[in-house]
Amino acid sequence: MQVSSRPVVDAPAPLLEARNVFKGFFGNPVLKGVSIALRPGRVHALLGENGAGKSTLINLLSGALPPDSGNIVLEGAALSRLNPAQARKAGIAVIQQELSLTPELSIAENIGLGAYPRRFGLIDYKALHGEALAVCKRVGLTEPLETPVGTLSLGRRQMVEIAKALFRKPRVLILDEPTSSLSAHEAGVLSSLVLKLRDEGVALLYISHRLNEIRSLCSHVTVLKDGVVTADQSLSNSDPEELVRLMVGRDTGDLFPAWRTSATGEKRFIFAA
Known part of the structure; x- marks a missing residue:
């Protein structure tokens, strides 16, 4: 062709x-x-x-x-x-049709999964929440960052997936x-x-x-x-x-x-x- x-x-x-x-x-x-x-x-x-x-x-x-x-x-x-x-x-980041989120983890934990900011070898939760909040604002996510992803609607979970990609800049x-x-x-x-x-x-x-x-x-x-x-x-x-x-x-x-x-x-x- x-x-x-x-x-x-x-x-x-x-x-x-x-x-x-x-x-x-x-x-x-x-x-x-x-x-x-x-x-x-x-x-x-x-x-x-x-x-x-x-x-x-x-x-x-x-x-x-x-x-x-x-x-x-x-x-x-x-x-x-x-x-x-x-x-x-x-x-390089991909937002797939099939979501890669962990239902038991919070919004913030899912967004940073695999790329958590660390301090003295430990996860820096203060930095994680600050960075996660910034990307959530970009995609219009207003739910508390501590919310388990499994409790969200499919559409909101998709927005978490998008925020997760943005977290990696x-x-x-x-x-x-x-x-x-x-x-x-x-x-x-x-x-x-x-x-x-x-x-x-x-x-x-x-x-x-x-x-x-x-x-x-x-x-x-x-x-x-x-x-x-x-x-x-x-x-x-x-x-x-x-x-x-x-x-x-x-x-x-x-x-x-x-x-x-x-x-x-x-x-x-x-x-x-």
């Missing part, structure tokens, strides 16, 4: 790239020569049907998995793989369907936060099936289909129907419907033949 590609003009150098990466499992290819570049101060959309290879690409970019071939490029340095320790040190932030469990208000808070992080120079990769989110937040899009990049271009002149066609491999007239418009006017991709 021919890739639709339009160069980024006068763009800053990428912080994180995948270059021609291949990855398979048990002899089944999942990624086939995929390249993507995440640049500071940009929100980059990643689109694709379920099974297109998005999760595998996220795992390669975050150091959770090594590519079979190709390179992960960190600030211009090509690596055969990126390990989790390198990713953390480089400021990311330079690269990958968001995988971040609004799927959020209320409209929480989604609005997250959208504002994404734009603030962009303006602060963070490189963001945003995965969503919600067309309005993609078009309002992102400036560039990469489309995956069956592990192959079918488009890598600016969103400013991207036609929605063409993006859907590149995702599913056929005209949107063959789909019922290509996307659905909700009562609130939100357009969301639907993949049903």
Whole structure:
């Protein structure tokens, strides 16, 4: 399949790239020569049907998995793989669909888990609470920091997950369907936060099936289909129907419907033949 590609003009150098990466499992290819570049101060959309290879690409970019071939490029340095320790040190954070929180721990303890501030070898709870409070304010979390995460609603737990990523002061932030469990208000808070992080120079990769989110937040899009990049271009002149066609491999007239418009006017991709 021919890739639709339009160069980024006068763009800053990428912080994180995948270059021609291949990855398979048990002899089944999942990624086939995929390249993507995440640049500071940009929100980059990643689109694709379920099974297109998005999760595998996220795992390669975050150091959770090594590519079979190709390179992960960190600030211009090509690596055969990126390990989790390198990713953390480089400021790469992922907000996954599947939450990584511990229900029995408090909001503050979950936010700092794995990165607790220490004093004389012990956890500095005063510093932890101060830093956790700062990131909670950014995401609109007002619950007491001592609240066990297991008592929160799914949407509030998702906001704790986002605060946890911010606690690590990311330079690269990958968001995988971040609004799927959020209320409209929480989604609005997250959208504002994404734009603030962009303006602060963070490189963001945003995965969503919600067309309005993609078009309002992102400036560039990469489309995956069956592990192959079918488009890598600016969103400013991207036609929605063409993006859907590149995702599913056929005209949107063959789909019922290509996307659905909700009562609130939100357009969301639907993949049903």
